[in-house]
Amino acid sequence: MKAALLVLSLLAFAAAKEYEGYQVLSVRPQTVEDTALIRKAVNNLGLDQWTDLKALGAPVDILMTMKQANSFIKILKSKNIPAEIKISDVQRVINEQATARKNLLKTSRAFDHTTYHTLEEIYAILDALKSDFPSLVTDYVAGTTYEGRDIRVTVVSSDGSNTRDVIWIDCGIHAREWVSPATCQWILDQLTSGYGSDSGITALVDTFDFHVMTVANPDGYDYTWTSDRLWRKNRVPYGDLGCHGTDPNRNFDSAFGGPGTSDNPCSDIYHGPFAFSEAESSAIRDAILAIGSRLRKYISIHSYSQLWMTPYGYDSTLPPNYDEQYRVAGIGVSALTAVHGTQFTYGNIADVIYLSAGCSTDWVYDTNGVQYGFALELRDTGNWGFLLPPEQIVPTGEETWAGIMAAINAMQ
DSSP states (O other), rough: HHHHHHHHHHHHHTTTOOOOTTEEEEEEOHHHHHHHHHHHHHHHHHHSSSSSSOSTOEEEOOOOOOOHHHHHHHHHEEEEEEEEEEEEEEEHHHHHHHHHHHHHOOOOOOOOSSSSSOOOHHHHHHHHHHHHHHEEEEEEEEEETTTEEEEEEEEEEEEEOOOOOEEEEEESTTTTTTTTHHHHHHHHHHHHHHTTOOHHHHHHHHHHHEEESOOOOHHHHHHHHHTTTOOSSOOOETTTTTOOOOHHHHSSSSTTOOOOBBTTSSSBBBBBBSSSHHHHHHHHHHHHHGGGEEEEEEEEEEESEEEEHHHHHHHHOOOOOOOHHHHHHHHHHHHHHHHHHOOEEEHHHHHHTTTOOOOOOHHHHHOOOEEEEEEESSSSSSGGGGGOOGGHHHHHHHHHHHHHHHHHHHHO
16 A cells, blocks of 8 residues: 555656746835836746735745746846845755655555645545544535545534534635645644643534535645646636636635636636636535524635735725724734744735635625635745745644634634
8 A cells, every 4th residue: 555655656746747947036026117027027928926916025926947037137136126036946845845755655544744645645534534533523525626526524513413603714725835735634633633632622612613625626736746736726628728727716706807817717817707617616605605604704724925814805995894803813813923933914815915806705704794704824925935845734733723713712
């Protein structure tokens, strides 16, 4: 069994898209003109922009070849625009993490937070969780992807009556954000192993049911293991250009097709042909609607940038209960920072990170009336970006769970 897993792991990485000669350049535009120059370069060269401009002087991380970076840096220097290389060799980082995983590969079906896991491994761990805690854990399939994979939700409930208020947490809607599903695994581990032994966790599980969608984009996530580590979207084919994928978090019926989205199927922020055209967004919608008025808090976990965000993303309008959401977010961030000192910024999505229509958090707030809807961007701020080393899984899980627990307890 172990040998077979090792062969599959090696084949997966052998088949992966190569990023030899790629770097991540972090640029800090100082003026509106600087911003226009950067956007023009990204659009004309078809570059993969990892982060968007949050404010003048804030970093914009862009994946590009070393040749492109060298030429671009010369232009930036001529205009006095600060820039630095954050990741000098993207493929080397991918290779090093693949080698480390190969050396740690295990056949255990238990939680192992020292490494990232394939989709098959994650689902095996979730199956084992249900077997190990039969009186506490159940699950259901919220939908089926284009490629036929289940979109699974794990339910942690100490009474199973389906009458308690619900805390919803989803992870991995963007495929390349590996620390997100890893954090959902950490949360499930804490909820189950801590029940009955940790008074804080026991009190939460005796008050709320937890619905956790560990991998909201199974097709995309699997593709990051077999073909392209930095793939973001799902894998639905579109158009005659051979493009694949919709961004599921631009596909919700919340100002669908608005700012921060694209109608180009080749774009990383393609919104899809119509709202809820995708299995992933539809699965979250259907599960949320089935929970109905029992849903007290919605949390969607992403990476990276270290942000705790509230609605809205589609414009800068603040929701009616923004002050309350802001208060609870602040309590969550304070608890998170107290664990390892990690600094988070918090506030509404449009102002804290960028305009992004069609997002799940806005839809849940507007349509389902959920008064506490949050989108979290986990570690880091660009030193590793989407390639966060596995040794940071545990501290990320520890601080994130501490923040979530505090935010739940702070709800009115």
